Amino acid sequence: MFDRQAIEEYIKQNRANFEQQLVDLLSIPSVSADPQQAIEVTRAGQWVADRLTSLGLATELASTAGHPIIFAQSPEIPGRPTVLVYGHYDVQPPDPLDEWLTPPFEPTICDGNVVARGATDDKGQMLTHINSLEAWVRTHDKLPIQLKYLIEGEEEVGSENIEPFLVRHRDALACDVVVVSDTSQFAPGQPAITYGLRGIAYYQLNLEGPGQDLHSGTFGGGVTNPANALAQIISAMHDELGRVQIPHFYDDVVPLSDREREQFAALAFDEVAFMNQIGVDGVTGEEGYSTLARRWARPTLDIHGLTSGYQGEGPKTIIPGRAQAKFSCRLVPNQDPAKITEDLRALLARLCPPGIQWELVEMQGSAGIVVPLDSHYMEAASAAIEQGFGKRPVFIREGGSIPIVNSFRDQLGADTLLLGWGQNDDNTHGPNEKFSLEDYYQGTLSSAFLWHELGQLDLS
Amino acid sequence: MFDRQAIEEYIKQNRANFEQQLVDLLSIPSVSADPQQAIEVTRAGQWVADRLTSLGLATELASTAGHPIIFAQSPEIPGRPTVLVYGHYDVQPPDPLDEWLTPPFEPTICDGNVVARGATDDKGQMLTHINSLEAWVRTHDKLPIQLKYLIEGEEEVGSENIEPFLVRHRDALACDVVVVSDTSQFAPGQPAITYGLRGIAYYQLNLEGPGQDLHSGTFGGGVTNPANALAQIISAMHDELGRVQIPHFYDDVVPLSDREREQFAALAFDEVAFMNQIGVDGVTGEEGYSTLARRWARPTLDIHGLTSGYQGEGPKTIIPGRAQAKFSCRLVPNQDPAKITEDLRALLARLCPPGIQWELVEMQGSAGIVVPLDSHYMEAASAAIEQGFGKRPVFIREGGSIPIVNSFRDQLGADTLLLGWGQNDDNTHGPNEKFSLEDYYQGTLSSAFLWHELGQLDLS
Numbered sequence: 001m002f003d004r005q006a007i008e009e010y011i012k013q014n015r016a017n018f019e020q021q022l023v024d025l026l027s028i029p030s031v032s033a034d035p036q037q038a039i040e041v042t043r044a045g046q047w048v049a050d051r052l053t054s055l056g057l058a059t060e061l062a063s064t065a066g067h068p069i070i071f072a073q074s075p076e077i078p079g080r081p082t083v084l085v086y087g088h089y090d091v092q093p094p095d096p097l098d099e100w101l102t103p104p105f106e107p108t109i110c111d112g113n114v115v116a117r118g119a120t121d122d123k124g125q126m127l128t129h130i131n132s133l134e135a136w137v138r139t140h141d142k143l144p145i146q147l148k149y150l151i152e153g154e155e156e157v158g159s160e161n162i163e164p165f166l167v168r169h170r171d172a173l174a175c176d177v178v179v180v181s182d183t184s185q186f187a188p189g190q191p192a193i194t195y196g197l198r199g200i201a202y203y204q205l206n207l208e209g210p211g212q213d214l215h216s217g218t219f220g221g222g223v224t225n226p227a228n229a230l231a232q233i234i235s236a237m238h239d240e241l242g243r244v245q246i247p248h249f250y251d252d253v254v255p256l257s258d259r260e261r262e263q264f265a266a267l268a269f270d271e272v273a274f275m276n277q278i279g280v281d282g283v284t285g286e287e288g289y290s291t292l293a294r295r296w297a298r299p300t301l302d303i304h305g306l307t308s309g310y311q312g313e314g315p316k317t318i319i320p321g322r323a324q325a326k327f328s329c330r331l332v333p334n335q336d337p338a339k340i341t342e343d344l345r346a347l348l349a350r351l352c353p354p355g356i357q358w359e360l361v362e363m364q365g366s367a368g369i370v371v372p373l374d375s376h377y378m379e380a381a382s383a384a385i386e387q388g389f390g391k392r393p394v395f396i397r398e399g400g401s402i403p404i405v406n407s408f409r410d411q412l413g414a415d416t417l418l419l420g421w422g423q424n425d426d427n428t429h430g431p432n433e434k435f436s437l438e439d440y441y442q443g444t445l446s447s448a449f450l451w452h453e454l455g456q457l458d459l460s
Numbered sequence: 461m462f463d464r465q466a467i468e469e470y471i472k473q474n475r476a477n478f479e480q481q482l483v484d485l486l487s488i489p490s491v492s493a494d495p496q497q498a499i500e501v502t503r504a505g506q507w508v509a510d511r512l513t514s515l516g517l518a519t520e521l522a523s524t525a526g527h528p529i530i531f532a533q534s535p536e537i538p539g540r541p542t543v544l545v546y547g548h549y550d551v552q553p554p555d556p557l558d559e560w561l562t563p564p565f566e567p568t569i570c571d572g573n574v575v576a577r578g579a580t581d582d583k584g585q586m587l588t589h590i591n592s593l594e595a596w597v598r599t600h601d602k603l604p605i606q607l608k609y610l611i612e613g614e615e616e617v618g619s620e621n622i623e624p625f626l627v628r629h630r631d632a633l634a635c636d637v638v639v640v641s642d643t644s645q646f647a648p649g650q651p652a653i654t655y656g657l658r659g660i661a662y663y664q665l666n667l668e669g670p671g672q673d674l675h676s677g678t679f680g681g682g683v684t685n686p687a688n689a690l691a692q693i694i695s696a697m698h699d700e701l702g703r704v705q706i707p708h709f710y711d712d713v714v715p716l717s718d719r720e721r722e723q724f725a726a727l728a729f730d731e732v733a734f735m736n737q738i739g740v741d742g743v744t745g746e747e748g749y750s751t752l753a754r755r756w757a758r759p760t761l762d763i764h765g766l767t768s769g770y771q772g773e774g775p776k777t778i779i780p781g782r783a784q785a786k787f788s789c790r791l792v793p794n795q796d797p798a799k800i801t802e803d804l805r806a807l808l809a810r811l812c813p814p815g816i817q818w819e820l821v822e823m824q825g826s827a828g829i830v831v832p833l834d835s836h837y838m839e840a841a842s843a844a845i846e847q848g849f850g851k852r853p854v855f856i857r858e859g860g861s862i863p864i865v866n867s868f869r870d871q872l873g874a875d876t877l878l879l880g881w882g883q884n885d886d887n888t889h890g891p892n893e894k895f896s897l898e899d900y901y902q903g904t905l906s907s908a909f910l911w912h913e914l915g916q917l918d919l920s
Contacts, residue, residue: 198677202775211739212559213890217658217860218644220762220790221754222734224744227763227785228698234688235695274682275815279671282814284684294681302680303687304778309765310786312553314493314617315662315823317788317860318764318889325687326770328777330680354742355735363775400677429675 002455006139007448011131015441018131019114021051022440025089025123026107026116032067032090032157041067044089045153051130052149055137064161067153071172074133074147079460081377082146083451084175084414086404087126087182088155091118092429099431112437119435120426125181126151128421128440132447144455148175155182158364159404166411176459177377178408179450181443183420186267186396188436191389191446193381194418195371196297196397197405199331201340202364205233205348206324208357213309213318220319224355227308230323233351233358237301242286244301244329247343252334254370256297263395264292277425296397300330328364330399337365366403371415380453381417388446419446462915466599467908471591475901478591479574481511482900485549485583486567486576492527492550492617501527504549505613511590512609515597524621527613531632534593534607539920541837542606543911544635544874546864547586547642548615551578552889559891572897579895580886585641586611588881588900592907604915608635612864615642618662618824619864626871636919637837638868639910641903643858643880646727648896651849651906653841654878655831656756656857657865659791661800662824665693665808666784668817673769673778683779684815687768690783693811693818697761702746704761704789707803712794714830716757723855724752737885756857760790788824790859797825826863831875840913841877848906879906 011018030044031037045068049061052072059072067090076082094104094117102108107116114124129149136143150173152162166173186192209226210219237245244250256264269292275283285294294300304327309320329340341362352358372378373395385393398418405416421443427433471478490504491497505528509521512532519532527550536542554564554577562568567576574584589609596603610633612622626633646652669686670679697705704710716724729752735743745754754760764787769780789800801822812818832838833855845853858878865876881903887893 200677200777202777204775209740212887212892213556214738215860215888215890216760216762216764216788217660217790218858218884218888219738219755220859221745221758221760222743222751222859223738223740224742225762227766228694228761230766231691231694231763232698234691238688238692278674278679278683280669280683280815281817282684283682284813284815285681291682295679298681300676300681301688302676302685302779303691303769304676304776304780305769305771306687306690306766306783307768307771309763310553310555311765311767311784312493312555313495315664315786315788316493316553316764316889317660317662319762320765321890323766324771326775328676328775330677353744355740355744357741398678399680399682400675424678430672 002144002452003139007135008445010135010139011444011448018444019437019440022114022124022127023107025127026114026118027105029105030090030118030153031093032154033093041090041153045070048089048151055133057149062165064165066161069153069162069165070149070151071169072149074143076146077143079458080145081176081454081457081459082148082174083454084148084150084173084178085129086178086180087129087151088122088153089126089151090153090156091121091123092156096431101432113434114437115432115434117433119433120422121428121433122155122182124435124440125421125443128181128443129179129447131444132451135448136451144451147451148173162404163407166407170411173412175412175414178414178416179419180402180405180416181419181421182402183398183418184422184424184426185420186394188423189391191385191391191393192396192420193378193385193393194398194420195373195395197369197402198399199335199337199366199368200328200364200401201331201337202328203344204324204326204361204363206322206359206361208322209355210319210321212321216317216319223319224353225319226323226356227320229353229356230308230325233348234303234325236351242284244299246340246347249299249340249343252336253299254333256293260297264290267292267394267396295399297332299332299335301327303327330401332368333370335368337367341365366401366406369405369409375415376457377415377417377454380457381419381450384450384453385419385446387449389442462604462912463599467595468905470595470599471901471904471908478904479897479900482574482584482587483567485587486574486578487565489565490550490578490613491553492614493553501550501613505530508549508611515593517609522625524625526621529613529622529625530609530611531629532609534603536606537603539918540605541636541914541917541919542608542634543914544608544610544633544638545589546638546640547589547611548582548613549586549611550613550616551581551583552616556891561892573894574897575892575894577893579893580882581888581893582615582642584895584900585881585903588641588903589639589907591904592911595908596911604911607911608633622864623867626867630871633872635872635874638874638876639879640862640865640876641879641881642862643860643878644882644884644886645880646854646856648883649851651845651851651853652856652880653838653845653853654858654880655833655855657829657878658859658861659795659797659826659828659863660788660824660861661791661797662788663804664784664786664821664823666782666819666821668782669815670779670781673781676777676779679779684813685779686783686816687780689813689816690768690785693808694763694785696811702744704759706800706807709759709800709803712796713759714793716753724750727752727854727856755859757792759792759795761787763787790861792828793830795828797827801825826861827866829865829869835875836917837875837877837914840917841879841910844910844913845879845906847909849902
């Protein structure tokens, strides 16, 4: 029998204890990108594994070619769903260090937030699903569903080792639905379920011109300048309406449904506040779409880095020998990264002027994804969040990419519930990352209610 | 009495000594653009001043707001010309360092060349006129003309302090003609006199977008990307025929004369050899003009450096907060750099998209120049070069800029003889800069003969 009051009471009584657990985990500098912190990364993984073991789960800390993966599970509950919780215990590098107001690995409570690297991404959000397990285990004889936990230590460095792990342990990881808390609410006081993510196709374009830098007086006008050529090529990748000019780029794009358009329009998005937040006096993008639609549901082409020639102080009069750009397309369902790459190559072959050799290096590729809005799992999550946060969630999309969500669908045949407890201004990946302790508390409540709601679904 | 044999013999006997002097000066990393090398720049200036002093000239190392200027002179020779030799002891930065086969400030002799930053530009060429002074001083009682030397340390950073120096010391610097060796021969075995130079207007364009780098997933498509904007702006600066799109850019350009067109066409310019030399399989530029005309007599706009966002290894998914380009226009007579800047600002104001702040920093500005072809000084130089190199020089223009040449005309009323001893493939401003030791030797001979030829001119 489900004892709601006992669950609520346990989480309320243990609020300080759960916060201390979070502080403990945040104190471990598990920076997966930094080889010097490898021991700390493993220590954080061991911390998570120990906690799951202490709650009675069959837990394994599996070593990989990189950092270890935690896999834990509770017993099967016949006729009830099996739910896989995914999260990660590794964090981004804390740079730039001098912009932190408090040390990144000395968690500090300030204005109701815990400030530390990893607070929201993903230690705080991930722990809510372990806290909820604890609440159930301490107040009930058995769980209402089978819970499996898959917690990795390489999310911030490309998740290279989890894909083969998924393939190898497909049977053990079998589940009906996946739960991930690694995104954000729509706004403070307005929880959200993210039902769509963009994919990404990331490239580096190398242009080679003269064998070496040339004097721009002696040669200028007589040779093709790779930096000018790079600018021309990049510029030609958009038209004047902000549309990407890779051939067939929009052919496979699934347009927004009427329901989605209505939902986007209904959201209280304040464009002026958005511009103030990022510090600009105007925004541009693909014409005919709102700023939210452009960020969540339209494909893009953004430059991430440019480098060519002389970048020091003062003037230097050279024609650079080469020029380079890093850029990516954010993709939406149903765009295929491999097809995009092929069409991009055709465009580059056409755009590249005489006197320049081009090379395109593919660096990342994953498709965008949309999870069906009308499923029993979505309803269960919606009900649980309403109970935990006191407000019904809105359905949003996210501009970012979480490639593992594609893998769960492809390898396990399971959709993912993206239940973000964070806020947009949590400074994810930036200095002074934070996570609201109230969101941590309400996320834990929502998670505990979610296990109940999912346990109501009879799959037999 | 002029003793040709004594001069020739002295220069021949001292060939190794002169080469050692060059190596000594090249070993000083006098990079004027680099504040950390300020002491080295001064040390190079002192080296030149010491050498001129040791040859009996009244020499002054004048400090300026920047790097010191050397002024030295021999006694007046009544009725004979006063000749001002101009050169510079500063050098370009050696970047990119990893493309040098030998360290840029450890001069290395290879295949008859000395390889080092500054070898041809301008330490090697400048020293020929000091070597020739030495040959005269050591073999004759007196010089056939009055020689003045003006050697600066800021040529590679815009020669900012020499202009006021010229104005302040106009009387002391008074001369009939100026001699500068800071250009190139037409080809190996074909010496040349340069009678036309392009001017330059050098800029840095800074674009500022979001207050800090943004996550390209969360924000991509929703904000103006400064790196994309920079590419668009740069690209819009040329049309599809390679014509610069700054308003009124070509309004004041003096077209080539028929005589110049004929001379250009008569030169044995091998376009395939040119492409092989610089390592490209094609060249582009303003349509309707030959490669030589585009390099020597047409105005341009070339990017020298691009920098934005992430330039390290691997992918990083940010929208950069800013983007920057260094670029310049090479100008031909009669374009006015100040007017070009004004028109460029108008273009940028039109091109810059919402969400981006732009700033244009002017870094250099000087007009193009053409020197009369039919003067006694030109004839004297032609004769001296024929004696030194064994071949009559051709008359060419140069794509580079030597802004001081304008100042000599404006402030001193003197034309300049541009007697280039370098070669086009000397890698001026690039890695592995070199100077042929044979050119150094023949340049020294030509310089010594030039003092004699000019001494034949009776101005009384």
